[in-house]
Amino acid sequence: MEQNELYPIFLKTHQLETLIVGGGFVALEKLSFLLKSSPNSKVTMVSPFFRDETQALANKFGIKMILDNYQNSYLEGKHMVVATTDNVAVNVQVYKDCKERNILVNVADNPPYCDFYMGGIVTKGNVKIAISTNGKSPTTAKRLRQFFEDVIPDNIDDLVKNLNEYRKTIKGNFEEKVEKLNEFTKSLVGK
């Protein structure tokens, strides 16, 4: 069976500078999911035109808006870039400019021009699950996200917090602590 070899990482987007190029429907979708998961993300958007819905969301979250065509100078200081324009040549240029500068880049909805994919994301308190179909079916990623949002109990966060407290009370060296935490939680996976 074909395997998904992507490596998920959980970015502290409030410590990173993100640029979204374009201000239309796709920009709105990518911005919405970014902010849903990470409301304190530091985002700049550059586009000669912003749709009203994009503008409204951006205002709510204090996103920096630049009314201009993309230029490579806007990449300065950016760690991560998402290109969403309706101009293929511009998106490819963004991709090339980012590669030259070692900036992580995602040309939305265009897998060959992505260093990373956006995923389906489920958040319950401190617990977060990211879902990828290896770029094969975003619809499946969305449906799985909805499924897990439904079946994972909201109080999963209580378990995490309780274990965090319990962990502080355990005496002994690292190995003894790990053993106790594993013993305490083994019923969760029926082992």
Ligand SMILES: C[C@@]1(CC(=O)O)C2=NC(=C\c3[nH]c(c(CCC(=O)O)c3CC(=O)O)Cc3[nH]c(c(CC(=O)O)c3CCC(=O)O)/C=C3\N/C(=C\2)[C@@H](CCC(=O)O)[C@]3(C)CC(=O)O)/[C@H]1CCC(=O)O
């Ligand atoms: C998960 C999610 C996150 C997000 O957007 O933040 C996401 N797409 C979502 C929805 C969605 N996107 C599209 C549809 C319409 C149905 C369809 O076409 O399937 C739907 C479903 C809907 O809207 O119902 C259109 C589409 N998307 C891509 C292509 C190109 C292609 O597949 O080749 C096309 C066709 C374009 C065309 O026709 O030209 C590609 C990508 N979309 C990805 C992410 C990356 C792979 C993730 C993975 O590994 O699974 C990847 C590779 C790159 C990227 O963009 O990062 C978000 C769900 C969030 C949620 O609900 O939780």
Ligand SMILES: NC(=O)c1ccc[n+]([C@@H]2O[C@H](COP(=O)([O-])OP(=O)(O)OC[C@H]3O[C@@H](n4cnc5c(N)ncnc54)[C@H](O)[C@@H]3O)[C@@H](O)[C@H]2O)c1
């Ligand atoms: N909307 C969808 O669900 C969808 C699905 C699949 C593919 N696509 C494709 O994705 C692309 C974008 O779609 P959309 O619906 O967001 O289009 P859109 O018209 O809503 O938005 C395009 C945005 O790109 C901006 N733009 C154009 N040239 C630019 C430049 N030089 N620099 C910066 N910004 C620039 C425009 O100002 C506009 O804000 C299209 O090529 C479309 O075919 C869209």
